[in-house]
Structures are given as C-alpha cells and as structure tokens.
Amino acid sequence: MKRLFWFFPILVLAFSLSKSFATLPDTLIQSVYPAINALDVPKNATVFAQFETSEINPATVNSSTVKIHGSLTGYLQCNIFWNSSQKRLFADPVKNFKSGERILVSLTSGIRTLSGTEIDPVTWNFTVASTGGSMQFSKFSSADAGNAEISSVIPGDIDLDGDIDIALLMTNSNEIVLLKNNGSGTLSIFGNTIVQPPGTRFIVMADFDSDGDLDLASGTSVFTMSVFMNDGFGIFIHHATYPNLGGAFMTYADSFGDGDIDLVGGIRPEIGVGLNIASENDGSGNFSLRHLCLSSCACCVINSNHQYFALLSGDYNNDGRNDLIVSGMMRDLVSACYCEYSDLFCGNDMGYGFAVSLPSLSQHSPTLNANDLDGNGFIDIIKSPAGILLNDSMAFAVSSFPGTGGLYATGDLDGDGDIDIAEKSDISRKLKFLRNNGSSDFQLFKERNSMLTSGHFAIADLDGDGDLDIVSANSEPGTVSVFKNDNCTAQTCTLTGPGIVPPKTITQYTSSVLVGDWSVLNYGGSNAKLHTAHANDTVSLNTGEYSGVAELSYRYTDNCGIHVENILITIESPLPVELISFTGAFVNDAVHLKWSASDEINNAGFDVEAKDNLNGSWKKIGFVEANGSSAGVNEYEYVDNEPASGTLYYRLRQIDFGGNFKYYELADAIFVNEPENYNLLQNYPNPFNSSTIVRYNIPEYGRVTITLYDVIARVISVPVDESKSPGRYSAKIELTGLSSGIYFYELKTAHFRDVKRMMLIR
Numbered sequence: 001m002k003r004l005f006w007f008f009p010i011l012v013l014a015f016s017l018s019k020s021f022a023t024l025p026d027t028l029i030q031s032v033y034p035a036i037n038a039l040d041v042p043k044n045a046t047v048f049a050q051f052e053t054s055e056i057n058p059a060t061v062n063s064s065t066v067k068i069h070g071s072l073t074g075y076l077q078c079n080i081f082w083n084s085s086q087k088r089l090f091a092d093p094v095k096n097f098k099s100g101e102r103i104l105v106s107l108t109s110g111i112r113t114l115s116g117t118e119i120d121p122v123t124w125n126f127t128v129a130s131t132g133g134s135m136q137f138s139k140f141s142s143a144d145a146g147n148a149e150i151s152s153v154i155p156g157d158i159d160l161d162g163d164i165d166i167a168l169l170m171t172n173s174n175e176i177v178l179l180k181n182n183g184s185g186t187l188s189i190f191g192n193t194i195v196q197p198p199g200t201r202f203i204v205m206a207d208f209d210s211d212g213d214l215d216l217a218s219g220t221s222v223f224t225m226s227v228f229m230n231d232g233f234g235i236f237i238h239h240a241t242y243p244n245l246g247g248a249f250m251t252y253a254d255s256f257g258d259g260d261i262d263l264v265g266g267i268r269p270e271i272g273v274g275l276n277i278a279s280e281n282d283g284s285g286n287f288s289l290r291h292l293c294l295s296s297c298a299c300c301v302i303n304s305n306h307q308y309f310a311l312l313s314g315d316y317n318n319d320g321r322n323d324l325i326v327s328g329m330m331r332d333l334v335s336a337c338y339c340e341y342s343d344l345f346c347g348n349d350m351g352y353g354f355a356v357s358l359p360s361l362s363q364h365s366p367t368l369n370a371n372d373l374d375g376n377g378f379i380d381i382i383k384s385p386a387g388i389l390l391n392d393s394m395a396f397a398v399s400s401f402p403g404t405g406g407l408y409a410t411g412d413l414d415g416d417g418d419i420d421i422a423e424k425s426d427i428s429r430k431l432k433f434l435r436n437n438g439s440s441d442f443q444l445f446k447e448r449n450s451m452l453t454s455g456h457f458a459i460a461d462l463d464g465d466g467d468l469d470i471v472s473a474n475s476e477p478g479t480v481s482v483f484k485n486d487n488c489t490a491q492t493c494t495l496t497g498p499g500i501v502p503p504k505t506i507t508q509y510t511s512s513v514l515v516g517d518w519s520v521l522n523y524g525g526s527n528a529k530l531h532t533a534h535a536n537d538t539v540s541l542n543t544g545e546y547s548g549v550a551e552l553s554y555r556y557t558d559n560c561g562i563h564v565e566n567i568l569i570t571i572e573s574p575l576p577v578e579l580i581s582f583t584g585a586f587v588n589d590a591v592h593l594k595w596s597a598s599d600e601i602n603n604a605g606f607d608v609e610a611k612d613n614l615n616g617s618w619k620k621i622g623f624v625e626a627n628g629s630s631a632g633v634n635e636y637e638y639v640d641n642e643p644a645s646g647t648l649y650y651r652l653r654q655i656d657f658g659g660n661f662k663y664y665e666l667a668d669a670i671f672v673n674e675p676e677n678y679n680l681l682q683n684y685p686n687p688f689n690s691s692t693i694v695r696y697n698i699p700e701y702g703r704v705t706i707t708l709y710d711v712i713a714r715v716i717s718v719p720v721d722e723s724k725s726p727g728r729y730s731a732k733i734e735l736t737g738l739s740s741g742i743y744f745y746e747l748k749t750a751h752f753r754d755v756k757r758m759m760l761i762r
Contacts, residue, residue, distance in 0.1 A: 027120045027320065028052055029107065036318045037372050037379055038126040040417040043096040047078075047105055049089045049122070055114045056089070058082040065110035066091050067210065067259035071102040072156050072164060072460065074207030074214045097128040098157075098164065099461040100411045100468045106259040121257025122320035127371075133415045133467030135433050137483040138563055140463075143179055143187035145480065148172040149617050150473035153480065154205045155460035156214045158191065159234040164460045166471055167216065168480065169196075169203045171616060176203060176216060178234055185463040185482045187471075191234030197224050197241065198725065199644075201613055206252045206261045208285035215239075215285060219250045219265050221612060221646045222674065222725045224701070227285055242287060243701045243725075245279045253313035253322040256280060256290070263287060264311055264324060312370045314379045317394045325370065325381060369408040371419045374440035382408050382421065390440060401442045402434060407615070411459040411468045413485065422470065424455060430566075431457065431472065431483075455615050491558040495567045501543050503571055509552060511537045511565070516556035524548035525659065526571045547572045547660045572662075577603050577654055580633065584650055584666050589679075589697070589728070591640040591670055593650060600630045607653035612644045618651065626654075641695065642730050645674040674726040675699045678752035683733065683745065687759040695730045696747050706731055709744045716743065735760050 031050045034041045047068060061082040068076045068091060078091040089107070097103060103126050109118040145168050152169035159165060163181040170177055174197065180190035199220040208215045213230040225245040228236040250265040260281040279287035312325040369382040378391040382403070389396040406424045413420040413433060421434040421442060434442040457472035462482055470483040493516075497509035509518075518539040520528055526548025531540040541552060550569045555562065582595040593608065603626035609618040627634050640650075651665040675697035683692045698704060706720035716738070720731050735743065740762045746755045 027122060028113075029119065029122055029320075032105070032122070032124060032320075034103075034126040035377060036124040036126070036315055036320065037377050039372055039375065039419065040129040040412065041097070041103070041126050043099070043128055045097070045128075047091040047093075049107060051087045051089065053113065054084040054087045056082055056084070056087075057112050057114050057116075058084070060110055060112045061089055065108045065259070067106045067108070067254075068093060069104045069106075069207055069210075069254075069261060070097060071104075071206070072098045073101065074156075075210040075212050077212065099128060099130040099466050100459065101128045102126075103128060104254060104261075106254045106257060108257060108259050120320075123254045123257050123322055124315055124320055127412075129415075129417070130412045130461065130468045131415050131466035133413050133485040135413045135420070135435060136486045137431075137433075137470055138486055140469075140482045140484045141186045142474070142479055142481045143189070144478060145177040145179065145189060146170055146173065146175075146478040148175070149477050150456055150480065151201065151613065151615060152203045153456045153458045153471060153473055154203060155458045155462075155471065156205045158205075158214055158230065160213055160232055163464065164462055165190075165234070166458070166480065167203065167205055168473075169200065169218070170478070171201070171613070174198055174200050176218070176228075176236075178236075179480070180234065181462060183464060185469065185484060187480065187482060192236060194228055194236050196220075197226060199224075199612075200226075201616075202250050204250050204252050204263070208261050208281055210260065210283065217250065217252075217263055220725070221644070222727065223265075224725060225250070225263065225265060225279065225287070227287065229285060239285050240287070242279070245287060245289060249311050251311045251313045251324075253324075255313075255322050257321065258283075264313060312368055312381070314370060316379050316391060318378060325368065369410055369421075371410040373410075373419055373421075373436065375418055375438060380440065382410070388440060399440060401440075407455055407457070409457060409459045413459070413468055415467060422457070422459060424457060424472075431470065491556070491563075493554065493556060493563065493565045495552070495554055495565050497541075497552075497567065497569075499568065500570045500572065503543050503545055503547060505543050506531050507541050507543060507569075509539055509541060509567065511554045511556070513537065513554070513556045513558075516554050519553045519555070521551045521553070522548060523551065526550050528569070528571060541569070543569075543571050572660060577601070577656070577662075579652075579654070579664050582652065582664055582666055584668075584670050586643070586670055586672050589641075589675075591643045591648065591650070591672065593638045593640070593666070594635070595637075595652065595664070596633055596635050597626075597654075598631075598633045600627060600634065602629060602657045603627065604655045604657050606636065606638075607655065608638045608640075609651050609653060610640065610643075611649050612646055614647075614649065620653075628657075642728055643670075643672045645672050645727050647671050675728060678747070678749065678754070680745075680747040680754040680756060682756060683758045687761045689761055690736050691732060691734050692758060693730050694733055694745055695728070697728050698724050698749070699726055700751075701725050702749050702751075704729075705746075705748045707746045707748070708733065708735075709746065711742055711744075733758075 028051055029049050030052050033048050066080050068078055070076055077094045080091050082089055105124055107122045109121045111119045148170035149172050150168050151171040154167040155164050157164055163183045165181050166179040168177045176194035178191040179187040181187055196218050197220050199222055200218045201221050202219045204217050205214045213232045215230050216228040216236055218226050224243050226241045227239040229239045230236055250263055252261050252263050255262040260283045262281045263279040280290040281287055313322055316323045370379050373380040374390055380391050381389040388399045388401050390399050403423055409422045410419050418436045418438045420436050423432050436442055457470055459468050462469040467485040469485050471480055473480050494512040501507050514537045518534045522528055525546050527544035527546050528550035529542050531542040548571055551566055552569055553564050553566045555564045577600050578598050580596045580598055584593045605626040606624045607620050608622040610621050611618050622638050624636050624638050647669045649669050651663050653661050653663055655661045676699055679697040681695040683694045704724045707718050708716040710716055740760050742757055742759055744755055744757050
C-alpha cells in the first residue's frame with residue numbers, strides 16, 4: 001500500500017525522471033513511455049510500460065485492463081500486447097493522437113502476474129506535440145449559436161469525423177449548443193440542443209462509457225450533476241441526473257486507476273462537510289460518491305462549507321495516481337471563520353485522499369490553470385493574476401510572470417516544444433499571448449486587440465494543419481470566432497492614443513502600419529464618429545456628446561492576410577458623487593446592502609446589480625433613488641429578498657441626470673446558504689390590486705405547486721407546478737377579473753404544506 005504524506009515541508013518523492021521515461025515507486029512497473037506529464041509527444045507514439053518482471057500473464061493484458069483516453073477524441077482503440085523478453089507492455093493506438101491533445105493512460109489492477117498477483121494501478125498523462133505556428137492569429141470564421149451568454153467553450157471531435165468540433169454552454173438559456181467543424185475551421189450548429197437544469201455553470205466533455213465518442217456532464221450551482229451520452233453522431237441523450245453531486249466547477253480524471261473517467265466536483269453540505277468529491281464511474285457512465293478529500297485549512301473546523309472556485313486534476317507528485325489542486329474561499333458557517341485565498345493539494349493514495357496547503361500568493365484566484373511550464377516533468381500552476389507556482393518534486397517556488405488577471409489556456413502555440421500561455425484580460429477583454437523561452441521565462445509576445453472576447457475561449461487545432469488555433473466567445477452574446485495560427489510572420493500593428501477621454505472632444509489616434517482603414521463602433525450609449533478621413537495611419541475621433549465605449553478599429557492587409565486591430569476607448573465625464581462606504585451581509589434570509597455618499601450633484605440614483613457566477617453577466621435587481629444634489633452625507637440601503645444560493649456578487653451603477661454612470665463593486669462576495677426548512681412567506685403587497693408577490697423557500701429537490709383558492713375552496717389558478725432545486729423563489733400572482741375579497745394560496749410539496757390568505761382590493 002502507498003504511503004501517506006501528511007506534512008507538506010517534507011513531501012519529497014524519491015525517484016528519478018528523464019524526458020523519455022518516468023520511474024514509479026512501489027510498483028512492478030519500472031518506467032513508462034511517454035513519461036508522466038511529458039510534452040511534445042509524437043502523434044504516432046506507441047505507449048509502453050517497462051516492468052521489472054517477465055512473469056506477467058499475457059491473458060490479462062487486454063483492452064479491459066489497458067485503456068487510453070484522449071481529451072479531444074475519447075477512448076482510443078489500441079493494439080495491446082505483452083513482450084515477455086523485453087518485459088514490456090505495449091499499447092499502439094489505431095489512430096494518431098491530435099495536436100495538443102492531453103492523453104490519459106490507465107494500467108489497471110486487472111493486470112496480473114502468472115501467480116495471480118495484481119499490479120498496483122497506474123495512471124498518467126502526457127501532451128501531444130503541435131507543429132508550426134507563429135503565434136500570429138487572424139480571424140478566419142464566426143458562428144452564431146443564439147443570443148445567450150457563453151460560459152464554457154469545450155473542443156472535441158463530437159461526431160467522430162476527425163475534426164475538432166465545439167460544445168458551448170449557454171448560461172442564460174441553460175442549454176448546450178454544438179458546433180460542427182467542416183475541417184477547415186468553419187463552424188455551424190448541428191446535433192441537438194441539450195437542455196440543462198437551471199443554474200448550470202460548468203460542463204466537461206469526456207468518454208464516460210468508453211465507447212469511442214465524447215459524452216457530456218454538467219454541474220450546477222446547487223450541486224446537481226447531469227450526464228448526457230453521445231450516440232457517435234453528435235446526438236446527446238440524457239443518461240442520469242445526480243442531485244447531490246457535481247458543482248459549479250468540475251474536472252475529470254481516472255481517480256481510482258480502473259480505466260474509467262471519474263468526475264470531481266463540489267459536495268452538498270448536508271452530504272459531507274468541507275470536502276471535495278470524486279464521483280466514481282462504474283464504466284457505463286453511472287456515478288456514485290466515493291472519494292473524500294479533507295481540507296487542511298487550519299482555521300476551518302469540521303462544520304466548514306467550502307466554496308471552491310477552481311479544480312485542477314493531474315499527477316502533481318508523479319507517483320502514477322491522479323491528484324487534485326483546489327483553490328477558493330472557505331467559510332466556516334459555525335464560527336464565521338474565513339480561510340480565503342487558500343490552495344490545497346489533494347494527494348491520491350488508492351482512492352483515499354490527503355490534503356496539504358500550497359504556498360499562498362495572497363490573491364483570490366478562481367482562474368487556476370496548470371501545465372509543465374519549465375519542462376522539468378512536474379505540473380506547475382498559474383494562479384491569476386499573482387504569479388506561477390513552479391513545481392519541483394512538490395517543492396513549490398513562486399515565480400512572477402507578465403499576466404494581468406483573467407482566464408488562461410496553455411499549449412505549445414509556436415511549435416517549439418514548450419508550453420506558452422494565452423490570457424484573456426479581465427480589464428481589456430483582449431487576448432494576449434505569452435511566449436515561453438523553455439524555462440518558464442514568459443515574455444509578452446502579442447496583445448491582439450482584434451481578438452476581443454467576452455471571456456471564455458479554448459485552444460485546439462481547428463484546421464488540421466498541426467498548429468494550435470483559438471476559438472473564442474465574442475463580446476456579442478451567442479457568437480464565437482475562430483482565429484487561425486498563421487505560419488507566417490505578420491506585420492506588427494500598434495495603435496496609439498488615449499484609452500479614456502471626455503465627451504465633446506477631438507482626439508487623435510495613430511497606427512504603426514501606414515496603409516489601412518479606420519472605423520468606429522459605439523456601445524453603451526456613446527455616439528463617437530470619425531472626424532477626419534478614414535484611410536491611412538492617422539485619424540481624429542470626435543468623441544460625441546454621450547458617455548459610453550467606442551471601439552476604434554484599423555483594418556490592414558499583409559502577406560499573412562487581412563488583420564483588424566482595435567482599441568477600446570472609454571468616453572466618460574467625472575461623476576460628481578463620492579461613495580464613502582459600501583457593505584453587504586446575508587441576514588434573516590435576505591442580503592442587506594448599505595452604502596453612503598457625499599457631495600452629490602445631480603445624482604439620479606443607483607441601479608443595484610448582482611450575479612451568481614464570477615464570470616457571469618450582471619443583472620439589474622433594483623433601483624434606489626438618490627437625493628439629487630446634496631452637500632452632506634446620505635445613507636442608502638437595498639434589501640435583496642430573493643438571493644440565489646451560493647456565492648453572490650453585487651455592484652452599484654450610479655447614474656446622474658445627464659445619463660453618465662459609474663460602477664462601484666462590493667469588495668467581498670457574499671455567501672448565501674441554501675434554506676434549511678420549507679417556508680411560505682406572506683405575500684407583498686397585501687392588500688393588493690390585481691397582482692402581488694409570493695415568496696417561498698425550498699430546502700430539497702422536488703415537485704412544488706402553488707395553488708390559489710377562493711373562500712369556498714374553488715381552485716382559481718396554479719401559478720407554480722414544477723420541480724425545483726433547493727433555493728429561494730418568488731412567484732407573481734395575478735388576480736385580474738376577480739372581485740375584491742379574501743383569497744388563499746397554498747404551497748405543497750411531498751413533505752410540506754402551508755396555506756396563507758391575502759386580500760384583493762379593487
């Protein structure tokens with residue numbers, strides 16, 4: 001049995017590692033090829049394991065005990081055989097791997113010696129080489145997937161035609177939309193639109209039933225997990241929903257060394273406290289809770305409810321077992337103890353976990369990414385925006401890099417054998433690329449103004465030429481674009497000019513490329529326009545009368561094709577309001593927001609906006625009227641009576657009478673636990689004229705009905721009759737066409753019933 005390491009400072013594994021082979025401790029397997037976490041592996045590589053004995057039963061070496069999965073292709077059929085003279089197990093995939101693909105190999109305990117002894121299971125990953133690539137990206141195509149916000153972009157060969165297709169999670173509409181690749185990078189909708197449970201926040205794509213095609217799993221903010229099976233042609237059928245598994249962040253791995261793809265996510269507080277879980281796959285895509293990984297955060301006790309913002313699977317200590325990196329905010333609901341910005345390493349020992357803390361970068365980081373950035377065979381961690389944790393046999397050293405915070409993806413973008421970084425800036429929404437010199441010394445290679453994105457993007461070889469391209473969700477909801485990695489040296493174009501300007505001014509902007517055309521688009525109410533001719537390298541911009549954002553574009557052509565560079569210009573006047581404080585707290589089943597302002601001039605009021613996903617869209621939930629002009633300090637308050645469960649974010653949009661606005665974001669997120677009991681609240685307003693609001697709390701998943709009755713128990717209407725996840729809800733009740741009087745409303749579930757009365761006054 002493997003040893004447990006309980007103290008991080010002495011967690012040093014004694015084994016050697018080379019570029020070709022990885023040596024494994026305490027097993028009959030001496031080494032594997034490709035090595036654990038190897039980079040730049042040929043597409044046609046044959047996988048093998050070097051054993052210390054020739055006494056392996058060849059009948060136990062087969063497709064049931066040796067499994068290879070590709071992140072872009074699913075389960076891979078292989079020619080598998082045992083060579084006793086070489087003491088080697090070989091697995092030669094029938095089809096080549098894909099460029100940049102992450103490959104998972106599992107050698108299970110079903111492999112036995114001639115005497116019947118099982119081997120200790122071994123799993124490992126490696127990355128397939130990409131060839132070529134200049135890190136010069138140009139827009140090739142766009143696709144329209146609807147009008148909803150895109151919160152996940154997942155690449156993979158969905159229809160088994162050899163091309164990399166795309167799965168999109170549309171958050172606002174709770175749907176997964178599939179985009180087919182024609183082989184050259186042109187995408188179009190195909191297959192079936194996959195309806196998701198409300199609150200779906202994350203999807204993963206992997207081959208859960210090992211039938212050779214990629215399946216889908218989704219997780220919600222209330223810990224529900226759903227699994228959808230692929231028929232091989234891009235039609236996904238709902239397989240199962242698990243109310244107590246999953247989470248807003250998930251990942252997958254072979255957590256138990258049995259060759260099946262397991263899922264890792266959050267856990268409902270009533271099932272287990274302060275834990276991460278691995279949902280074990282029985283091989284057919286049926287999942288059950290098994291693995292518990294305890295937190296080592298010192299101040300969080302047994303009753304902790306941990307809010308994890310990032311989960312990364314991989315073999316971080318190179319022992320042939322999958323591990324887990326966890327990052328996020330952890331809150332003890334009993335003692336109000338916070339362990340924020342914590343990172344944990346959850347080691348895997350025969351399916352049972354131990355946890356150790358990693359070095360803190362003092363930065364809350366929901367956008368972790370991991371890869372071998374310095375080429376030493378150990379997985380390193382990008383912790384946006386604070387820096388990199390370089391892994392040397394589980395001794396982590398902090399290293400800075402020129403990231404600014406946002407979403408990250410990694411891959412060999414220039415085909416030189418080391419891992420580069422693509423970053424979507426939270427500030428500019430632009431994609432920028434950091435080139436690796438081979439030892440994790442990253443230099444800013446290019447910031448592509450023409451690649452504006454709403455946030456989520458992915459790296460894959462979309463045109464089959466061997467280099468890695470980009471597919472990105474655009475700033476326009478529901479659309480994605482493909483940017484090809486050009487195998488040529490494009491002309492560098494830099495736009496210069498101020499990024500923030502006041503209205504009613506003429507401002508000059510210049511391009512470093514002499515020949516091209518300018519254009520401008522307006523967002524958020526601005527009406528900027530070109531003041532001078534649109535051609536050549538210099539243009540003057542009339543910022544117009546209104547505040548907003550202007551996107552100034554410069555289109556030019558070189559030997560690599562057509563390029564568009566952009567600069568975002570914020571047009572705003574200083575707002576004559578000073579915000580002194582802004583606080584929030586969850587009290588008595590509601591979120592109470594309080595703020596104070598001074599020296600107000602022409603202050604119309606404050607829009608209150610909220611979101612329940614760090615990378616989601618803000619939604620207006622209320623408005624608080626201001627005092628116009630005032631020299632003193634004014635106190636304001638807003639109560640959110642219908643907060644969603646989970647981690648919530650709030651901000652104010654202060655507006656003056658001229659239409660100018662400014663945002664003030666609440667410094668700390670607010671955690672709202674799920675209701676513990678059923679509760680039907682009194683309607684508001686009451687009495688009412690024609691319509692009123694009924695609020696109610698549901699602590700468990702199930703069927704919910706709200707029925708309206710008159711005084712003689714006749715049913716008037718049933719405004720709610722559907723299955724609900726745990727949460728706080730409201731229903732608008734309309735009683736148009738009815739006479740004044742007393743009416744009753746009933747909340748009914750399988751385990752609860754309550755009735756209250758209300759008064760209609762005409």
